[in-house]
Amino acid sequence: MKGELSMYRSCNRMVLAISVAGLALYAPAAAAQDSDADAALDALSAAAERPETALATASQQEAEGDLLGAASTLERALIENPQADDVRLAYAGLLCRLDDPEAARAELSALRSRPASGDAWQKMIAVCGEDLGKSVRPTGRIGGSVSIGLAYDEDAFGELNIGTFFGPGSTEGLAFVARSQINAQFPVGDAFVYGDLFGLTHNSLSGPESIYQFGDAAAGFGIETGASVFSAGALVRHGRLFGDEYLTALGAEARASFRVGDTDQIALRVEAVDEEFNNPSFDGWHYTAQLAYERQPTLQSSYFVALAAETKDAPFEFYSYDAFSLAAGGQFPLHEAGIYGTVSSTLRYVDFQNNEFGPGPREWRFFARAGVGMPLIGRSLFLEGAARYRTRDTNRDFIQTFSSFGGDLTLVWRF
Numbered sequence: 573m574k575g576e577l578s579m580y581r582s583c584n585r586m587v588l589a590i591s592v593a594g595l596a597l598y599a600p601a602a603a604a605q606d607s608d609a610d611a612a613l614d615a616l617s618a619a620a621e622r623p624e625t626a627l628a629t630a631s632q633q634e635a636e637g638d639l640l641g642a643a644s645t646l647e648r649a650l651i652e653n654p655q656a657d658d659v660r661l662a663y664a665g666l667l668c669r670l671d672d673p674e675a676a677r678a679e680l681s682a683l684r685s686r687p688a689s690g691d692a693w694q695k696m697i698a699v700c701g702e703d704l705g706k707s708v709r710p711t712g713r714i715g716g717s718v719s720i721g722l723a724y725d726e727d728a729f730g731e732l733n734i735g736t737f738f739g740p741g742s743t744e745g746l747a748f749v750a751r752s753q754i755n756a757q758f759p760v761g762d763a764f765v766y767g768d769l770f771g772l773t774h775n776s777l778s779g780p781e782s783i784y785q786f787g788d789a790a791a792g793f794g795i796e797t798g799a800s801v802f803s804a805g806a807l808v809r810h811g812r813l814f815g816d817e818y819l820t821a822l823g824a825e826a827r828a829s830f831r832v833g834d835t836d837q838i839a840l841r842v843e844a845v846d847e848e849f850n851n852p853s854f855d856g857w858h859y860t861a862q863l864a865y866e867r868q869p870t871l872q873s874s875y876f877v878a879l880a881a882e883t884k885d886a887p888f889e890f891y892s893y894d895a896f897s898l899a900a901g902g903q904f905p906l907h908e909a910g911i912y913g914t915v916s917s918t919l920r921y922v923d924f925q926n927n928e929f930g931p932g933p934r935e936w937r938f939f940a941r942a943g944v945g946m947p948l949i950g951r952s953l954f955l956e957g958a959a960r961y962r963t964r965d966t967n968r969d970f971i972q973t974f975s976s977f978g979g980d981l982t983l984v985w986r987f
Contacts, residue, residue: 721982745779856885875902
């Protein structure tokens with residue numbers, strides 16, 4: 573059936589020409605038929621707007637034996653959503669069924685990511701064969717985001733201050749901020765190696781001095797088995813305050829994720845790091861465990877909720893603590909032009925362990941952010957503005973409480 577898809581398009585043009593020529597003789601009937609055809613085309617166009625709808629429509633067409641119609645539906649969906657990998661895999665499978673493996677190979681080479689053990693990949697392999705899958709398996713993938721911009725805080729001093737003395741007269745501050753999150757993964761046989769890099773810098777431009785930089789780097793090995801992914805690796809963390817070294821941590825991490833249906837995922841991550849501070853009294857092991865539920869119903873929307881527990885050891889009990897946190901957030905489309913909304917929030921409870929002075933301090937910390945982004949160049953460069961609020965409340969008089977509204981305006985590059 574190789575070439576049948578192009579022949580199908582040529583036949584469509586011929587049928588259209590004949591229909592136009594017959595309009596003068598059969599105007600009433602043609603008008604009714606055109607109306608039905610327009611309605612059918614509108615329905616197919618609507619189906620192509622969302623990847624999951626396109627997949628369902630194409631699956632129905634394929635079950636009815638209309639392979640060319642199913643291919644056309646998926647082709648339209650890829651025009652609307654070129655990053656819909658599941659749609660591309662289904663389209664490649666249909667091309668193989670239409671006896672056009674070279675076109676399928678071209679589609680597979682354009683994949684944004686590689687769900688090499690996912691259901692969609694396995695369905696494609698069942699039709700196209702393992703040889704085709706191996707021949708187009710990539711050297712890897714790199715993705716992430718980088719942002720730069722300005723941030724304003726109503727209380728830029730209180731963010732880093734815990735004492736109750738020597739506060740400045742004005743606490744308002746404007747700062748330059750930059751953030752990066754880069755994730756890379758490369759296949760090694762049936763497994764993969766990964767590398768993650770995170771960086772954050774905050775440099776005051778006016779108001780109280782508020783300067784800090786923090787970064788994480790992780791690398792390790794993993795394996796995908798059906799709907800599950802397991803990985804483990806080494807982790808290094810470094811932080812600086814006011815231009816001086818503040819924290820260095822070395823340790824390990826392990827992750828596991830399990831797909832639930834086509835759009836949901838449960839992820840577990842544990843971490844153990846040995847922390848060394850500029851003040852040796854803070855040194856010690858820090859353990860974290862996090863359980864998250866993630867949902868991505870469309871390419872333009874995603875949501876998550878996460879629970880985390882921490883425990884920190886230190887030479888002096890006064891600096892040891894247990895902590896628990898609840899975080900949630902999401903991103904969702906606001907307009908078909910690519911404008912989106914984003915929200916995130918974290919509630920964290922910190923319980924410092926008992927010491928010779930009695931029960932340790934207890935703190936509640938809260939952070940919330942809501943923003944709107946608009947595309948500047950395609951679907952890669954965005955301008956994002958957001959409002960923020962953070963607070964710290966404690967049961968000890970000698971520790972400064974903190975509450976601040978703020979905002980930021982950043983350029984965000986996603987790749």
